[in-house]
Amino acid sequence: MKPPVFDYIVATDRDTAVAALARADGEAKVLAGGQSLMPMLNFRLLRPSILVDINRIPGLGFIKEMPDSIRIGALTRHFQIETSPLIGKHFPVLSYAVAHVGHLAIRNRGTIGGSLSHADPAAELPMMAVLLDATLRIVSAAGSRTVAARDFFLDAMTVGLDGTELLTEVVLPKLPAHTGWGFEEIVRRHGDFALAAVAATLTLSGSEIVQARIALTGVGPIPLRAEEAESLLVGREFDESLGRRVIEAVREAISPETDLHASADFRRHLAGVLTGRALAAAWRRGHAG
Numbered sequence: 001m002k003p004p005v006f007d008y009i010v011a012t013d014r015d016t017a018v019a020a021l022a023r024a025d026g027e028a029k030v031l032a033g034g035q036s037l038m039p040m041l042n043f044r045l046l047r048p049s050i051l052v053d054i055n056r057i058p059g060l061g062f063i064k065e066m067p068d069s070i071r072i073g074a075l076t077r078h079f080q081i082e083t084s085p086l087i088g089k090h091f092p093v094l095s096y097a098v099a100h101v102g103h104l105a106i107r108n109r110g111t112i113g114g115s116l117s118h119a120d121p122a123a124e125l126p127m128m129a130v131l132l133d134a135t136l137r138i139v140s141a142a143g144s145r146t147v148a149a150r151d152f153f154l155d156a157m158t159v160g161l162d163g164t165e166l167l168t169e170v171v172l173p174k175l176p177a178h179t180g181w182g183f184e185e186i187v188r189r190h191g192d193f194a195l196a197a198v199a200a201t202l203t204l205s206g207s208e209i210v211q212a213r214i215a216l217t218g219v220g221p222i223p224l225r226a227e228e229a230e231s232l233l234v235g236r237e238f239d240e241s242l243g244r245r246v247i248e249a250v251r252e253a254i255s256p257e258t259d260l261h262a263s264a265d266f267r268r269h270l271a272g273v274l275t276g277r278a279l280a281a282a283w284r285r286g287h288a289g
C-alpha cells in the first residue's frame with residue numbers, strides 16, 4: 001500500500017521543528033530514521049497531517065562523555081551506538097544489545113530517539129533505557145523537561161510525548177566499577193523482534209552483589225524492571241539455588257501475551273531461562289573486572 005497524503009517539512013533547527021509540531025497540534029509525526037514510521041504509514045496505521053523531518057537538524061546526533069554520564073542525541077543511529085568506543089567502554093551491554101536490532105541496513109538509519117518514541121513492546125533499546133536508568137530530555141514550543149525512562153513507556157507503542165514534543169537526548173548515568181553484564185535474546189530468525197529478551201547488570205563488592213538490575217522486553221506491553229527479583233540478589237553471592245529463586249520471581253512479575261509467534265506460557269518460560277543465563281554472564285563478568 002501507499003501512504004496517505006501528508007505535508008512534509010524539513011526542519012533545519014529545533015525551533016522550526018517544535019514550531020511545526022505545535023502548529024499541527026498533535027496531528028504531526030516526527031520523521032527520524034523512518035524505519036518504523038514508514039511501514040506504519042504504508043499500512044495506513046497512521047494518518048498524520050504533516051511529517052516533520054528532523055534529519056537535517058545539527059547537533060541532534062552525538063555521543064558525549066560527561067563526568068558522571070554519557071549523553072546520546074536522539075538522532076544517533078543504532079549503528080553509531082553499536083560501534084562507539086565510548087559506549088563500548090562504559091556500556092558494553094548496550095553495544096551488544098543494539099547489534100540485535102533488525103539488520104545492518106535498519107541500524108544504519110534507525111535512531112535511538114525513534115526507537116524509544118515508537119516503543120515497540122519487543123524492542124531492545126527501550127529495555128536498555130529502563131535497565132540503565134536513562135533520563136530523557138524533551139523539548140516543545142512550551143519549553144523543555146526531563147523524564148525517567150521508567151516513567152516514559154505507558155503502553156504498547158504509547159509513550160509520554162504529547163504529539164507536540166520532540167525527544168532530543170538520552171542521558172545514561174555511568175555504571176559503578178565492578179559491574180558485570182549479560183544480555184540474552186531469543187528470536188525466530190536473525191534480525192526479528194525478540195520473542196523475549198533479558199538484560200542484567202550485577203555490581204559486585206568482592207563476592208557480594210551490591211546492586212542488581214534485570215530488565216525484560218517482549219513479555220508485556222512495555223519494557224520492565226523485575227524489582228522483586230533484583231532485591232533477592234542484593235547482599236548475596238550468585239549461585240544456582242539463588243538463580244532458581246530469581247527466575248521464579250521474574251516469571252511471576254511478567255504478563256506476556258499469546259500471539260502468532262509464541263504462547264504466553266512459552267514466553268514466560270523463556271524469560272526465566274534467559275534471566276538465568278544473563279545473570280550468570282553478569283556474575284562472571286563482574287568478577288573479571
Ligand SMILES: Cc1cc2nc3c(=O)[nH]c(=O)nc-3n(C[C@H](O)[C@H](O)[C@H](O)COP(=O)(O)OP(=O)(O)OC[C@H]3O[C@@H](n4cnc5c(N)ncnc54)[C@H](O)[C@@H]3O)c2cc1C
Pocket residue numbers: 029030031032033034035036037038039074075100101102103106109110111112113114115117118120122123124125161165166167168191192193194
Ligand atoms: C525489518 C525491520 C526489522 C526491525 N527489527 C527491529 C528489532 O529487532 N528491534 C528493534 O528494536 N527495532 C527493530 N526495527 C525498528 C527499528 O529499530 C527502528 O529504527 C526504530 O523502531 C525507529 O527508529 P527510527 O529512527 O527509524 O524512527 P522513525 O521510524 O522515524 O519514527 C518512529 C516513531 O517515533 C517518532 N519519533 C522519531 N524520532 C522522534 C523524536 N526524536 N522525538 C519524538 N518522536 C520521534 C516518529 O514520529 C514515529 O512515531 C525493525 C524495523 C524493520 C523495518
